[in-house]
Amino acid sequence: MSTEQSNPPQVTSADVARAAGVSRATVSFVLNETPGARVGETTRARVLAVAKELGYVPHAAARSLRAGRSDLVVVPVSVSAIGRLFSEWIDEVETALGRLGYTVVLHGDRTSDPVAAAQVWAQLRPVAVVAVNDSRMTAEAGQVLTRAGVRAVVAGAAAPVAGVTTFVGDQSEIGAAAIGHLVERGRTRIGVVMPAERGLSAFARPRLTGAQRAAEEHGASVTALPMRYTDDAAAAIALLCRELELDGVFGYNDEYAALLGAAFGDRGVAVPRDIALVGADDLVLGQVVRPRLTSIRYHLPSPELLAEAVDRLVQEGSAPPLPRVWFEVVPRQSS
Amino acid sequence: MSTEQSNPPQVTSADVARAAGVSRATVSFVLNETPGARVGETTRARVLAVAKELGYVPHAAARSLRAGRSDLVVVPVSVSAIGRLFSEWIDEVETALGRLGYTVVLHGDRTSDPVAAAQVWAQLRPVAVVAVNDSRMTAEAGQVLTRAGVRAVVAGAAAPVAGVTTFVGDQSEIGAAAIGHLVERGRTRIGVVMPAERGLSAFARPRLTGAQRAAEEHGASVTALPMRYTDDAAAAIALLCRELELDGVFGYNDEYAALLGAAFGDRGVAVPRDIALVGADDLVLGQVVRPRLTSIRYHLPSPELLAEAVDRLVQEGSAPPLPRVWFEVVPRQSS
DNA sequence: GCATCGTGATAACACGTGTAAGCATTGGTA
């Protein structure tokens, strides 16, 4: 990042002003259509023409420096660490916020320390930060952001975070729901898949603890099954299940559950007769495989509602509370 | 976005300077460890302590404004519109660039006009823009970016783009490879799935034209099969295939192919006996379903290589050409 | 006793932008 090369010439509003034979202020008035400003029709046309010809694009950094506020919304998320469900939701949140005039950027850094991560986000001086199921969004992180002038700090988390607008969605409820369903189906010796892939533990751990909690309530037993997302790993887990004489498995996820289901099929283990299988996230994939996967469906706050909350927080400093995330068992053939 | 609310107090380096009883310049020297600067050990310690206590975080916009260059790399991409293959690759590119000191942000705007899109990216004044299979990265878009001072404009595209460092990867070769393989397996009446989901046409159309080209060469016939990513749509297409007496299908993608394969299975259509099925992207999913999917595997430039190319472009203004993307048929049970 | 030097710190500018305040010109009115 250290170089002696000369910077390429950037077109600034001063260039436009010079070429149009007016002052820089006039250029600003024309391009921003400043309400109170008075500019003659001929000069206005000339400025617009020159700006277009020179290919002038305003400098967002300089603009927000002057304004004391940017239109940036940072969403910390690693694209590969989220499932289809979340990526579609995030896409829609992005569209909704864009409609309100915000510029959304996704940032996928892997910094594990909450404060360090927050400092990275804070450097960009966004007007808002929206974190979903990011364990780094702690109270301290929120404080760092607030001190950096971030107006809206929003998080989806298992429990309210101090100083952060939280929409509560406890992943452990997914595990609990899955176990509850399996017990209803008469299963008591239950395995819970724990994905070994990086970045997923934030989701996986609470799902396991929720499963353990529910198992204890219902008098069932739970065994954690660490598994990578490969064919071979699934085969090994399938053997292990038979060895442990399990009669039900919560597969963490539709993706992992489907992989495991295929491994069962290959080894003549009948689903759901010999062993019942439950996924989560309700992906289309669950309906691609046979037997179709029983799954746990999410109900996240609507993207429009979230965008509105962010906007209210930015404008007025407060917003009505966001609805709680809730989960629903969708029974299909695999259980 | 227009509000009269007072801005929250932001901690600036001036605040740190005041609290530490030194000048702002000294603060800058300490925090940046400026090579030529001389600061006493006691003041250095005091500045660091005060900065930490106040929770000071530098203002990236102001910094890059002064420096005339940012460390931002913009990657235009909609998270939901890319498959697992690309998201993992992008994640690794992000990590590799991060290691070199860059800040990568993903931006998922849906602007369709190339110049308008480029202007949005240019506002952020990134030091680099990396676009993969984004049809908006045209020569004009590249020019807008260059004029805004973007040093590295990199694209993955079907053909070299003027003024843009391109790594060529023609999606039509995927379609061609799939058809070639099916013909090899004795199939001549071939369907090609066209996903109806938004954002996917950039990939789908070239794959179809490649298939058509190859079919013509080999004396086979190709029928386009528009299909949404749902169970019902797949069922309808499965019926249509039987009606049209097709003996092979290229499913666009492992995801769509798997969905269609399940629909075949439900209707007693044997794969590959009655109809052969080929996917693409070589996702794990292809090994989750039975029969396992024959697929087309990508070989993208390694993330490290790409990151290095970006860095060289930024530093020196030029970089060795990136390797061409190539594709490989991975034969499995479905064909 | 004066010049030289090294050390530690600061004053001042520039980056590109938005905007409040001000200045010249013109038309209208008393």
Place this chain on the structure above:
DNA sequence: TACCAATGCTTACACGTGTTATCACGATGC
């Protein structure tokens, strides 16, 4: 003719940062 108001434009500052040039001061060399 003298004054006011409106129009059209400009001058000047601030935002937070990095860096160059400069300054004060004590120690050292002759």
